[in-house]
Amino acid sequence: MKKLMNEPDGYVDELLEGLCAAHPSLVAHERVVRHIDAPRQGKVGVVSGGGSGHLPLFTGYVGTGLLDACAIGDVFAGPSVQACVGAIKASHGGKGVLRLYGNYGGDRMNFDMAGELLEAEDISTTTVLGTDDIASAKPAEKDKRRGVAGIIYAYKCAGAAAATGADLKETTRIAQKAVDSARTIGCALAPCQIPGAAAATFAIANDEIEMGMGIHGEPGIWRDKLKPADAIATEMMDRLFAELPAGGKRVSVLVNGLGATPLEELFIIYRKVEKMLDAAGLQIAQPLVGNYATSMEMAGLSITLVALDAEIERLLAAPANCPFWKV
Amino acid sequence: MALTSEHVAAAVRRAAGRLREIEAQISEADAALGDGDTGLMLRRLFDRLDAAGPMPSVDIGETFRALGLAGAGATGSSLGTLIVVALLHLSKATVGKREVAWVELSPLLDGALRAMMVRGKASLGDKTVLDPINAVARAISDKQLPAEIAAAAIAAGRSCLLEFRDRPCRVGRARMFADKSVGRDDPGQLAFVAILETICGG
Numbered sequence: 001m002k003k004l005m006n007e008p009d010g011y012v013d014e015l016l017e018g019l020c021a022a023h024p025s026l027v028a029h030e031r032v033v034r035h036i037d038a039p040r041q042g043k044v045g046v047v048s049g050g051g052s053g054h055l056p057l058f059t060g061y062v063g064t065g066l067l068d069a070c071a072i073g074d075v076f077a078g079p080s081v082q083a084c085v086g087a088i089k090a091s092h093g094g095k096g097v098l099r100l101y102g103n104y105g106g107d108r109m110n111f112d113m114a115g116e117l118l119e120a121e122d123i124s125t126t127t128v129l130g131t132d133d134i135a136s137a138k139p140a141e142k143d144k145r146r147g148v149a150g151i152i153y154a155y156k157c158a159g160a161a162a163a164t165g166a167d168l169k170e171t172t173r174i175a176q177k178a179v180d181s182a183r184t185i186g187c188a189l190a191p192c193q194i195p196g197a198a199a200a201t202f203a204i205a206n207d208e209i210e211m212g213m214g215i216h217g218e219p220g221i222w223r224d225k226l227k228p229a230d231a232i233a234t235e236m237m238d239r240l241f242a243e244l245p246a247g248g249k250r251v252s253v254l255v256n257g258l259g260a261t262p263l264e265e266l267f268i269i270y271r272k273v274e275k276m277l278d279a280a281g282l283q284i285a286q287p288l289v290g291n292y293a294t295s296m297e298m299a300g301l302s303i304t305l306v307a308l309d310a311e312i313e314r315l316l317a318a319p320a321n322c323p324f325w326k327v
Numbered sequence: 328m329a330l331t332s333e334h335v336a337a338a339v340r341r342a343a344g345r346l347r348e349i350e351a352q353i354s355e356a357d358a359a360l361g362d363g364d365t366g367l368m369l370r371r372l373f374d375r376l377d378a379a380g381p382m383p384s385v386d387i388g389e390t391f392r393a394l395g396l397a398g399a400g401a402t403g404s405s406l407g408t409l410i411v412v413a414l415l416h417l418s419k420a421t422v423g424k425r426e427v428a429w430v431e432l433s434p435l436l437d438g439a440l441r442a443m444m445v446r447g448k449a450s451l452g453d454k455t456v457l458d459p460i461n462a463v464a465r466a467i468s469d470k471q472l473p474a475e476i477a478a479a480a481i482a483a484g485r486s487c488l489l490e491f492r493d494r495p496c497r498v499g500r501a502r503m504f505a506d507k508s509v510g511r512d513d514p515g516q517l518a519f520v521a522i523l524e525t526i527c528g529g
Contacts, residue, residue, distance in 0.1 A: 009371065030400075051403075071403075074371075076362050078403035081411065082396075105499065106405040109446055113399075113408075197363035198354035216362060219503045 001193040001200065001297060008196025012052045012074055019059065023323040026062055031079060032086035033059045034069035038093075044162040044171045045091030046098045047071070048155065049079040050107055053194070054215065056324035057293040058101070061152060063322025066159040067091075067100075071110075075194045075296070076201075076216050078106025084114035088125060096124035096168035100154055100175050102147025103129040126168055128175040130154060132184040132304065134243050135212025135220050148215050149256045149293035150182030150304040152325070153316070160318035174315065181312055183243050184304040185236050188213035189226070190260065192296035201298075211235065215258070215295045215302075229265065233272035236303045241280065245307040250283045252316060254304040259294035261301055266290065269301060286316055292324070328473070329426035332390040336380045338526045339394065343377035345525040346370045346518070353521075357514040360501040365514040368404050375401035388422025391415070405499065406456060406515050409443045416442035430471050436464040453498040454491050454508065456515035462487035463523065477527035484520040491516060 005011055016033065020026045025036050039045060049071030050058045059070045068091035071079035079087070088097045099111050108129070115125045130147020137144040158175035166174065188210045191200040201217035204210060209232070212220030244251070255270045257263065270289050277284055285308055293302070306312070320327045346353075346369050353366030379397035384390060395414035402408065416439045421427055427435065440460045449455050466483030470476045496508035 008367070073403040074364075074368065076364065077368060078405070078408070080400050080403040081408070082400035083403065105447070106403050106408055109405065109408045109412075110403045113412075113446075194362050194364045194367075196367045197358065198351060198366070199358040199363045201362055 003193075003195055005195055011195040012072065015052065015055075016059070016072065019055075019323075026059070026323070030086065031072045031083040032069060032090055033062055033072060034087070034090040035062050035064070035067075037064075038068040038091050040068065041093045042095060043093045044095045044098060044166065044168050045069070045088070045093055046100060046155070046158050046162050046171065046175075047087045047091045048099075048101045048151075049073070049084055049087055049111065050102055050104070051076045051078060053192075053296045054294055056291070057149070057152070060324040061155045061322050063320060063325075065163045065318055065320030065327070066155050066322050066325070073106070078104060078110050081110045081113045081117070084110045085117055088114055088118055088123060092123050096126070098158055098162070098168065098171050098175055099125055099127045100151070100158055101130065102151055103131045103143075103145060104147070124168060126172040128154065128158075128172060128179060130179055132179065132182040133214060134183050134185050134239060136214060136218065139243065146214055146218070148184045148186060149254055149302050150184040150306070151179070152254070152292055153182050153252065153304070153306050154178040156320060156325075156327075157312060157315040159320060160315040163318070174311075178306075178312060178315075181245060181307045182304055183240050184302050185211075185239050186213055186215065186220070186258070186300060186302035187211050187232055187236060188217070188220070188258065188298060188300040190297075190299035191217060192259065192298040194296075209300070213300070215293065215298070217295075217298075229268045230272045233269045233303070234276065237273060237276045240303060240305045244305055248307045248309060249281065250285050250308040250313065251277065252286050252288070252306040252308060253277065253284055254288040254292060254302075254306075256288075256293055256302045256304065257291040258298040258300040258302065259291065260297045260299040263290065266301060269303070273303060285313055286327075329428050330387065330432065331426045332385050332387050335387065335390050335394070339373065339376050339380065341525050342522045343370075343373035345522055346373050349518070349521055353514050353518045356512055356517050359511055360496070360504045360508055361514070365406065365518065368402060368407055369518055372398060372402045372407050372410065385425050386422065387424050387427055388418050388420070391418035391421060405447065409447050409456065412442050412446045413439040429473055429476055432476060433464050433468040436460060436467075440464060449498045454494055454496040454501075454513050454516070455498060456513070456519050458491055459484045459487040459516050459519050459523075480527050481524055484523045488512060488516050488520045
């Protein structure tokens with residue numbers, strides 16, 4: 001695959017340099033990106049982290065009313081312990097720090113180790129894991145599910161809560177509630193390749209798609225011939241409906257591009273999604289269509305549904321500003 | 328004669344050199360079921376470990392600590408982090424010692440293995456780097472001389488790699504392709520044995 005890059009070893013550091021140069025609200029030190037005003041004294045810190053290759057996830061959500069800092073790893077690799085420690089310290093304003101990241105082995109190990117190291121420095125931390133990918137494990141094993149695009153709703157809600165003075169316990173509750181309210185499913189059309197890697201992350205025929213594939217090429221539910229957009233959207237929505245928490249009448253929806261899929265095609269999908277939600281008697285609040293959590297040049301999309309109640313909807317509507325999302 | 332900081336530094340240097348040679352081979356093994364970047368990650372990690380030298384202390388625990396901290400800033404991948412966990416465990420187990428008797432090598436390896444299992448939540452038999460480490464720790468447990476330890480370690484590592492080649496992977500991303508993992512070397516096991524051969528081979 002063709003890539004606009006210099007040496008593979010410099011890929012992450014060079015992208016961070018460019019990102020921060022383009023967005024002066026972000027400050028990078030080694031593999032930690034913090035908001036220029038972080039740490040904010042008297043406010044609970046909200047940090048995330050993960051591998052590079054998913055922009056705007058994770059770094060792009062450092063801002064006001066969102067994340068205070070982020071730990072960055074190599075492409076598709078978790079952030080180092082040192083970066084996790086750095087991000088937590090960079091966001092610690094004396095009221096503790098919420099670690100909010102996707103449910104992946106490397107990320108868990110390193111954030112756990114960072115938390116243990118910082119206990120000696122009297123920094124209280126809590127953890128909420130993003131687990132919104134319904135294709136990654138059955139409902140009975142929800143705690144094994146991966147975190148994908150839906151985690152941005154937890155960023156938004158936890159960030160809004162922390163910005164308005166919630167303590168660590170309350171910010172953590174809100175983040176967990178947002179995670180529990182979100183369900184995502186993905187569909188891949190073409191793979192991506194890690195800079196310097198030996199091959200693409202997976203192989204798929206030109207006329208095939210894989211329903212439920214993860215953002216690193218993890219296997220999905222089925223692989224078959226490409227279908228019309230409406231058929232793909234219908235299956236994805238049916239699978240999400242089957243798992244959506246019952247009761248509410250309002251949802252937020254995110255139609256997310258994985259990197260190489262044109263916005264035009266995302267809106268073709270959204271057209272069908274909107275009709276299906278309407279037919280189900282569900283009202284949409286704050287719809288999002290665009291590239292919010294990508295996988296480099298992977299082609300495809302994900303759809304996230306978030307069951308709203310008054311509290312989550314209020315937090316989603318609260319002011320926020322980062323390089324890729326403004327409310 | 329016993330294990331010293333100089334031995335550790337030399338081993339890291341040789342491992343780094345070997346990984347530069349086999350980076351593509353390890354990444355290719357990973358590409359079959361994974362992201363295809365394990366060779367790249369290990370080469371970067373060991374370059375950073377190598378650059379952490381010359382070791383600041385004759386205290387072998389301090390040497391392992393310096394390596395562990397260098398690794399902690401260099402990688403966040405699961406395999407890389409487990410290597411960091413092992414180095415930090417070895418540091419705790421040897422702090423204050425200028426040398427470690429060769430007979431202590433097996434229990435030290437075993438301790439590092441246990442620490443990796445706890446942190447990584449993986450078990451023996453899952454077809455990971457843990458299996459050859461366990462095989463080597465067992466094989467050298469009754470050996471006292473460096474030459475016989477080296478020979479036993481290489482034999483055990485190679486034998487383990489062969490034994491696991493036809494088993495399915497049971498953990499991590501490769502577990503999702505368990506059937507396809509049969510007949511393929513786990514990239515972590517492959518890299519460990521290659522490094523072992525380089526360090527112990529003379």
